[in-house]
Amino acid sequence: MKQPQRSCRSPRPDGLARAGQALVGIGIAVTAIQAASIRQAATPPHLLGRTVAAYRLLSYGTIPLGGLLGGVLGDAVGLRAALAIAAAAGCAALIPLLCSAIRSLHEPPIEETS
Known part of the structure:
Protein backbone atom coordinates (compact mmCIF):
# COMPACT_ATOMS: atom_id res chain seq x y z
CA MET A 1 0.00 0.00 0.00
CA LYS A 2 1.31 3.40 -0.97
CA GLN A 3 1.84 6.07 1.70
CA PRO A 4 0.13 9.41 1.04
CA GLN A 5 2.51 12.17 0.06
CA ARG A 6 2.98 14.91 2.55
CA SER A 7 2.97 18.49 1.49
CA CYS A 8 6.23 20.39 1.73
CA ARG A 9 4.37 23.50 2.76
CA SER A 10 4.47 24.41 6.38
CA PRO A 11 1.17 25.07 8.16
CA ARG A 12 2.80 27.96 10.04
CA PRO A 13 2.51 31.53 8.81
CA ASP A 14 6.16 31.84 7.71
CA GLY A 15 5.47 34.94 5.65
CA LEU A 16 4.06 36.71 8.68
CA ALA A 17 7.11 35.77 10.72
CA ARG A 18 9.42 37.10 8.01
CA ALA A 19 7.49 40.37 7.80
CA GLY A 20 7.62 40.71 11.58
CA GLN A 21 11.37 40.14 11.61
CA ALA A 22 11.81 42.76 8.88
CA LEU A 23 9.82 45.29 10.91
CA VAL A 24 11.85 44.50 14.02
CA GLY A 25 15.07 45.03 12.06
CA ILE A 26 13.87 48.39 10.76
CA GLY A 27 12.77 49.40 14.26
CA ILE A 28 16.16 48.50 15.72
CA ALA A 29 17.96 50.58 13.09
CA VAL A 30 15.73 53.62 13.61
CA THR A 31 15.99 53.33 17.40
CA ALA A 32 19.79 53.06 17.28
CA ILE A 33 20.05 56.21 15.18
CA GLN A 34 17.72 58.16 17.46
CA ALA A 35 19.45 56.95 20.63
CA ALA A 36 22.88 57.89 19.27
CA SER A 37 21.64 61.34 18.25
CA ILE A 38 20.13 62.04 21.67
CA ARG A 39 23.21 60.67 23.44
CA GLN A 40 25.53 62.89 21.38
CA ALA A 41 23.36 65.97 21.91
CA ALA A 42 22.98 65.44 25.67
CA THR A 43 26.57 64.43 26.52
CA PRO A 44 29.33 67.00 26.99
CA PRO A 45 32.04 66.54 24.34
CA HIS A 46 34.73 65.57 26.86
CA LEU A 47 32.56 62.67 28.16
CA LEU A 48 31.24 61.42 24.84
CA GLY A 49 33.88 58.71 24.40
CA ARG A 50 33.25 57.29 27.85
CA THR A 51 29.51 57.42 27.37
CA VAL A 52 29.64 55.55 24.06
CA ALA A 53 32.05 52.97 25.51
CA ALA A 54 29.78 52.35 28.50
CA TYR A 55 26.73 52.05 26.23
CA ARG A 56 28.46 49.53 23.97
CA LEU A 57 29.71 47.52 26.93
CA LEU A 58 26.21 47.26 28.38
CA SER A 59 24.42 46.62 25.10
CA TYR A 60 26.85 44.31 23.31
CA GLY A 61 28.26 42.74 26.45
CA THR A 62 24.91 41.31 27.47
CA ILE A 63 24.28 39.54 24.14
CA PRO A 64 26.14 36.35 25.17
Missing part, protein backbone atom coordinates in the same frame (compact mmCIF):
# COMPACT_ATOMS: atom_id res chain seq x y z
CA LEU A 65 24.26 36.32 28.47
CA GLY A 66 20.96 36.57 26.59
CA GLY A 67 21.98 33.71 24.32
CA LEU A 68 22.86 31.56 27.30
CA LEU A 69 19.62 32.44 29.09
CA GLY A 70 17.61 31.73 25.93
CA GLY A 71 19.24 28.33 25.54
CA VAL A 72 18.63 27.38 29.16
CA LEU A 73 15.05 28.63 28.99
CA GLY A 74 14.37 26.81 25.71
CA ASP A 75 15.74 23.60 27.17
CA ALA A 76 13.71 23.99 30.36
CA VAL A 77 10.29 25.00 29.01
CA GLY A 78 10.45 24.22 25.28
CA LEU A 79 10.99 26.31 22.20
CA ARG A 80 7.47 27.74 21.81
CA ALA A 81 7.21 28.75 25.46
CA ALA A 82 10.70 30.28 25.41
CA LEU A 83 9.81 32.34 22.33
CA ALA A 84 6.56 33.46 23.97
CA ILE A 85 8.48 34.51 27.10
CA ALA A 86 11.03 36.38 24.95
CA ALA A 87 8.23 38.20 23.11
CA ALA A 88 6.56 39.17 26.39
CA ALA A 89 9.90 40.38 27.80
CA GLY A 90 10.50 42.44 24.66
CA CYS A 91 7.11 44.10 25.04
CA ALA A 92 7.68 44.66 28.77
CA ALA A 93 10.96 46.40 27.98
CA LEU A 94 8.94 49.23 26.42
CA ILE A 95 7.20 50.09 29.70
CA PRO A 96 10.08 52.13 31.24
CA LEU A 97 10.53 53.96 27.95
CA LEU A 98 6.85 54.84 27.70
CA CYS A 99 6.86 56.11 31.29
CA SER A 100 9.96 58.29 30.84
CA ALA A 101 10.31 61.91 29.80
CA ILE A 102 11.76 60.84 26.45
CA ARG A 103 8.23 60.81 25.00
CA SER A 104 7.95 64.57 25.41
CA LEU A 105 11.37 65.29 23.87
CA HIS A 106 10.72 67.02 20.56
CA GLU A 107 14.01 68.86 20.19
CA PRO A 108 17.47 67.55 21.06
CA PRO A 109 18.74 68.87 24.37
CA ILE A 110 21.06 71.84 23.78
CA GLU A 111 23.76 72.66 26.28
CA GLU A 112 23.71 76.33 27.20
CA THR A 113 27.12 77.99 27.05
CA SER A 114 27.94 81.01 29.13
Whole structure:
Protein backbone atom coordinates (compact mmCIF):
# COMPACT_ATOMS: atom_id res chain seq x y z
CA MET A 1 0.00 0.00 0.00
CA LYS A 2 1.31 3.40 -0.97
CA GLN A 3 1.84 6.07 1.70
CA PRO A 4 0.13 9.41 1.04
CA GLN A 5 2.51 12.17 0.06
CA ARG A 6 2.98 14.91 2.55
CA SER A 7 2.97 18.49 1.49
CA CYS A 8 6.23 20.39 1.73
CA ARG A 9 4.37 23.50 2.76
CA SER A 10 4.47 24.41 6.38
CA PRO A 11 1.17 25.07 8.16
CA ARG A 12 2.80 27.96 10.04
CA PRO A 13 2.51 31.53 8.81
CA ASP A 14 6.16 31.84 7.71
CA GLY A 15 5.47 34.94 5.65
CA LEU A 16 4.06 36.71 8.68
CA ALA A 17 7.11 35.77 10.72
CA ARG A 18 9.42 37.10 8.01
CA ALA A 19 7.49 40.37 7.80
CA GLY A 20 7.62 40.71 11.58
CA GLN A 21 11.37 40.14 11.61
CA ALA A 22 11.81 42.76 8.88
CA LEU A 23 9.82 45.29 10.91
CA VAL A 24 11.85 44.50 14.02
CA GLY A 25 15.07 45.03 12.06
CA ILE A 26 13.87 48.39 10.76
CA GLY A 27 12.77 49.40 14.26
CA ILE A 28 16.16 48.50 15.72
CA ALA A 29 17.96 50.58 13.09
CA VAL A 30 15.73 53.62 13.61
CA THR A 31 15.99 53.33 17.40
CA ALA A 32 19.79 53.06 17.28
CA ILE A 33 20.05 56.21 15.18
CA GLN A 34 17.72 58.16 17.46
CA ALA A 35 19.45 56.95 20.63
CA ALA A 36 22.88 57.89 19.27
CA SER A 37 21.64 61.34 18.25
CA ILE A 38 20.13 62.04 21.67
CA ARG A 39 23.21 60.67 23.44
CA GLN A 40 25.53 62.89 21.38
CA ALA A 41 23.36 65.97 21.91
CA ALA A 42 22.98 65.44 25.67
CA THR A 43 26.57 64.43 26.52
CA PRO A 44 29.33 67.00 26.99
CA PRO A 45 32.04 66.54 24.34
CA HIS A 46 34.73 65.57 26.86
CA LEU A 47 32.56 62.67 28.16
CA LEU A 48 31.24 61.42 24.84
CA GLY A 49 33.88 58.71 24.40
CA ARG A 50 33.25 57.29 27.85
CA THR A 51 29.51 57.42 27.37
CA VAL A 52 29.64 55.55 24.06
CA ALA A 53 32.05 52.97 25.51
CA ALA A 54 29.78 52.35 28.50
CA TYR A 55 26.73 52.05 26.23
CA ARG A 56 28.46 49.53 23.97
CA LEU A 57 29.71 47.52 26.93
CA LEU A 58 26.21 47.26 28.38
CA SER A 59 24.42 46.62 25.10
CA TYR A 60 26.85 44.31 23.31
CA GLY A 61 28.26 42.74 26.45
CA THR A 62 24.91 41.31 27.47
CA ILE A 63 24.28 39.54 24.14
CA PRO A 64 26.14 36.35 25.17
CA LEU A 65 24.26 36.32 28.47
CA GLY A 66 20.96 36.57 26.59
CA GLY A 67 21.98 33.71 24.32
CA LEU A 68 22.86 31.56 27.30
CA LEU A 69 19.62 32.44 29.09
CA GLY A 70 17.61 31.73 25.93
CA GLY A 71 19.24 28.33 25.54
CA VAL A 72 18.63 27.38 29.16
CA LEU A 73 15.05 28.63 28.99
CA GLY A 74 14.37 26.81 25.71
CA ASP A 75 15.74 23.60 27.17
CA ALA A 76 13.71 23.99 30.36
CA VAL A 77 10.29 25.00 29.01
CA GLY A 78 10.45 24.22 25.28
CA LEU A 79 10.99 26.31 22.20
CA ARG A 80 7.47 27.74 21.81
CA ALA A 81 7.21 28.75 25.46
CA ALA A 82 10.70 30.28 25.41
CA LEU A 83 9.81 32.34 22.33
CA ALA A 84 6.56 33.46 23.97
CA ILE A 85 8.48 34.51 27.10
CA ALA A 86 11.03 36.38 24.95
CA ALA A 87 8.23 38.20 23.11
CA ALA A 88 6.56 39.17 26.39
CA ALA A 89 9.90 40.38 27.80
CA GLY A 90 10.50 42.44 24.66
CA CYS A 91 7.11 44.10 25.04
CA ALA A 92 7.68 44.66 28.77
CA ALA A 93 10.96 46.40 27.98
CA LEU A 94 8.94 49.23 26.42
CA ILE A 95 7.20 50.09 29.70
CA PRO A 96 10.08 52.13 31.24
CA LEU A 97 10.53 53.96 27.95
CA LEU A 98 6.85 54.84 27.70
CA CYS A 99 6.86 56.11 31.29
CA SER A 100 9.96 58.29 30.84
CA ALA A 101 10.31 61.91 29.80
CA ILE A 102 11.76 60.84 26.45
CA ARG A 103 8.23 60.81 25.00
CA SER A 104 7.95 64.57 25.41
CA LEU A 105 11.37 65.29 23.87
CA HIS A 106 10.72 67.02 20.56
CA GLU A 107 14.01 68.86 20.19
CA PRO A 108 17.47 67.55 21.06
CA PRO A 109 18.74 68.87 24.37
CA ILE A 110 21.06 71.84 23.78
CA GLU A 111 23.76 72.66 26.28
CA GLU A 112 23.71 76.33 27.20
CA THR A 113 27.12 77.99 27.05
CA SER A 114 27.94 81.01 29.13
